[in-house]
Amino acid sequence: MVSTLKELIDKSFLKNKDRLFLEIKVGLKIRRYTYGEIDILSRKAARLLARKKIKKGDKVLIWGMNSPEWAIAWIACLRTGIVSVPVDFRTTIETAKKFAGQTKPKLFFVSKYLHAYEDRAIFLEDLIPALENEEIGENGDVKPNDLAEIVFTSGTTGNPKGVMLSQKNILASVLTMRANFSTSPRMRALSIMPLSHILEQVVGLLIPISNGASIAYLQRVNSATIIEGIRRHKATAIIVVPRILALMLQAVERRVEREGKTAQYKIMIAISKVIPSRKARRILFRKIHAAFGGKLDVFVCGGAPLETRIGLAWETMGFRVIQGYGSTETSGLTAINVAGPQRMEYAGKLPENAKVEISADGEVLVKGDFVSKGYWNDEEKTKVSFDRGWYKTGDMGKLDKKWLKLMGREKFRIVLSDGRKIYPEDIETKLGNHPDIKACCIVPIIRNGEKVVYASILTDKKGRIDEIIKEANKTLESAQQISYYGLWEGEDFPRTRTLKVDREAVEKIISDKNIKEKSGASSSDSLIQILSRISRIPASRINEKTNIVTGLKLDSLGRIELISQIEEEMGVVIEESKIGPQSNVAQIRKLCKAGEPYEPIKRSEWARSLPAKIARIILQSILFQYHSLFIRLKVRGKENLKKAGRPCIFYLNHIGTFDVFCALRVMSVSDKNRVIVAATSEIWRDHKIYAFWFELLVGAVPIDREGIRLRDSLEYIGEKIDEGYSLIIFPEGKVSKDGKMGEFMKGVGLIATELELEAVP
Known part of the structure; x- marks a missing residue:
């Protein structure tokens, strides 16, 4: 039995040296690397780190898109005892600087496309050529309790929280997940969640390593490239957040609608619900499975609660949906749900090495080898969230024997459908800086089956509410954007005995009111519909002057998704380079009119x-x-x-x-x-x-x-x-x-x- 991630990796690399490990399509060519090749490259990277005087316990920040180079850098750190600080590719430079300020990295592995730390970074895109003439280094002496990485999971105001995860923490999560999720060397995983996310590290990288399986990466991630990537790479498994699973289901349903087969699709769904055999359901929906390459078997979904409707839809079509419940503080693992449609409403079943209790006020408490010891250089926040080995999740739930069921509301922290976590205090602090806002309260509400941010505003300038929110959104991160808001009726919010806003009372009042947005009837404008769907902003709030960055908050990935959906639904192709941060709706509409009509060539095999x-x-x-x-x-x-x-x-x-x-x-x-x-x-x-x-x-x-x-x-x-x-x-x-x-x-x-x-x- 291995006791560290280093031992797990070393053992697998030795056993599977000739097997395919990583692949990524660059341009027209798929670059492939065996376990043996990545073994040598990661040891060369370790030698590179040693030459730069980076030793065990030092920090190295890794910031870029998923790629073989990202994996090489991270594995090199794990094998030498160097502490990695993984950063989501979508993170702003301001937030990344806060992470770096806390951890003081001695080296940066950064994508050249981020234009950050260029004077002291090794660009991930140049890493493999840089290792060509490097000597093969030696692995370090790594112990189970050695710190493996610091993963940040918080907002951007004040000091972010860096979760300390040891080799033992992450290994416990890997071994538990592997025992409950049957995999084999024949598994081919498509990696689309950021490798800075603990769930992707565990399920999308370390579990395949432990079984000698292969992993494929994408250069661009949107609903179209994911489906094409599954087909092209013959993926059998994919790790997703609920938002991606919902987008893929929408893509399937749009295709069914375009082909005029909606009625047939609904009949097949109804029939499939009474068919117990998953193999028979796959045969019934064989055309949909063929569109995914015919090999895709399982979705592993985590990072946020999965809407039962979405999970059941995929199960009905013959795919397996495995849910994972956990957090960064628990190395991504607390409970696993492999029961399928029978227990879709549960977060999962508790593994043997997990202790879970429900506190007197209904909060889920977790204890086990996979639980972090706390937050980096922050004893105060550690004491709040950790107590004698127990982690206070902030989630409300109840136990049904060994099955954990979440009650649908979390304290304070809001988990969006794409897995990103935000803290209301962050947004409230920034909104409070606006001169026209007297007070505000941020709560989660459910819209179109997804959790979104709602801002209740107390202001004397009620006629300027739309302009106030627009101005405030310019100061917020993409995950914090306010799409739904309203005026608070009254002189003040309900407050606790300590004069803090009573969030639960506010949330209940807002939910009871059944808030109606100003969207009215849905727009018949195809472009507006696409923009509204991607940005999740009501169509009525989008006009010809709306900027796609400041108004719709579409980051680079959002703009790629926009181009993909315009191509798919409007039948025209727009060059990516022609849509930039300054583009507004009118300019995009002009590009659509000037674009060439696109009808893919129908090819048969x-x-x-x-x-x-x-x-x-x-x-x-x-x-x-x-x-x-x-x-x-x-x-x-x-x-x-x-x-x-x-x-x-x-x-x-x-x-x-x-x-x-x-x-x-x-x-x-x-x-x-x-x-x-x-x-x-x-x-x-x-x-x-x-x-x-x-x-x-x-x-x-x-x-x-x-x-x-x-x-x-x-x-x-x-x-x-x-x-x-x-x-x-x-x-x-x-x-x-x-x-x-x-x-x-x-x-x-x-x-x-x-x-x-x-x-x-």
């Missing part, structure tokens, strides 16, 4: 099925006999075909309609069956019968030669090559009338350079 390949061999043997009667070939350099690696790119001059047959005639049978021929998509649009025979005889695929669909075509080629298919391409894109070399198409050179393939002319 039947031509690469076994029956089609057998038919192709038979037909080619007959066809090439007749072809040789009219065209005799003189072949030079055929021996060079064997020298080129596979897959590769075959570049052909296009001097005749049937010149692809000439190339295929000199190829081996194995090459013929592992090659795709790029052909203009116009054939599929204008000559469907010819396209059918073209696919069957030579394995042709439709490719757009220019315009916005070129990107989609290049992505498809990259996917096929990643599956082991070589490519035959005519770089000129059209038949040469005089037999001379013509100008090459856009993107031809990009294919070879991006995919790092040999070119065979």
Whole structure:
């Protein structure tokens, strides 16, 4: 039995050195790393840290998107006893500086795209090349109680709380989760939650490591890229917060609606609810499973309460939904729910190594090896939240034997549907700085099945309430944005004996009033609907002058999601570079009108099925006999075909309609069956019968030669090559009338350079 994370990692790296560990798609190519390669790279990173005089117990801040480089830096720290300070990629520089101010990091691993600490940082994007000539370092002497990381979980006002997690804390969470969540080396996890989040570290990284499983990362995260990533990487498991699970369900339902199959979908849902076999439910919803690549089996959901409706919808379609309840202070673990639809309303069942009690006032108290010892350099806050090994969660709940049920309201802390946690005091302090606000109270309310922030305002300038909130939002972080607000009726809020605002009384009054926002009827404007859905701001509060950053608070990920949904729902493509922090609704609308219409090419894979390949061999043997009667070939350099690696790119001059047959005639049978021929998509649009025979005889695929669909075509080629298919391409894109070399198409050179393939002319 291992006693530290270092031992767990060392043991797995030794056992699984030849197995695939990490992969990420960069451009058109998927970069892959085995356990053995990451083992060496992380030990080289350890050597790099040692050369920079970083020793056991020193702090290193890691700030960037999920990537193999992030994992390498973090693992290097774990194996040497260096304390990591992971920071969410979405964190502002002001907040990150507060984290750094408390922990005093001696080194920063930072994404170059954050433009932070550039004078003393190692850029994550440059880490692997920087390690190329580095010596392999030695792992440190790490003990179970050694501090592994400091994870911040608080607001931005005052001193943030840094949770101290030891090697033993995190390991206890990993081993408990692994015992309750069956995994195997065949598991392929898609990592989309920030690796700064303890749940992603435990379930999305350390559990796969412990089982020799593989993990895929995405460069961009939105509903479209997640679904495409699941399919492309053949993911079997994905760790999500409820907000992402809801977005993915919306994407499925929008597709059903677009195809005019809503009634059929509802009937299938009703039928599936009475089918006990999950395998049978998967068959019933096989088309939806196919859209996810056909391999996806399980969602692990945590970070915030899961709405029962969302969880049941996915279970009904044949997917497993596993819920995890915990917090950073408990290393992400307190209870696990693997019961599916039978106990969806419970947070989970208590594991054997967890002690949970309900205090006299109904608060959930937790004790176990996974519980933190407290907050970094903050004895006062530690004493408030920890008592003789017990952590006071602040959550209200009750126990049903070993099953924990949360009562739906938490004290003070508000957990949003995307997993981010905010503290009302933070927002109230900033609102209190506004000259027109006399007093305010922040409480959570439920809107559209999700928990959102509501601000009750006490002011003498009631006619300026909209402007006051707009001005106040400019000072708030993205998670703290106020979308729902109202005037408090009365001279003051109800208060406790210590003259503090009585939050529970305010929340009850507001809930009883059934607050109505000013949104009125939903807008029929597609763009406004998309913006409202992404920002969760009522449509009536969005106008042509609304800025997407200051008004809608869309960060970089939000803007990517906006582009994705415009493409999906409005059928136009907008370049990402054209939407910036200064863009408003009118400018985006102008871009939509100017954008090219987008209709993805419909491609089928039947031509690469076994029956089609057998038919192709038979037909080619007959066809090439007749072809040789009219065209005799003189072949030079055929021996060079064997020298080129596979897959590769075959570049052909296009001097005749049937010149692809000439190339295929000199190829081996194995090459013929592992090659795709790029052909203009116009054939599929204008000559469907010819396209059918073209696919069957030579394995042709439709490719757009220019315009916005070129990107989609290049992505498809990259996917096929990643599956082991070589490519035959005519770089000129059209038949040469005089037999001379013509100008090459856009993107031809990009294919070879991006995919790092040999070119065979």
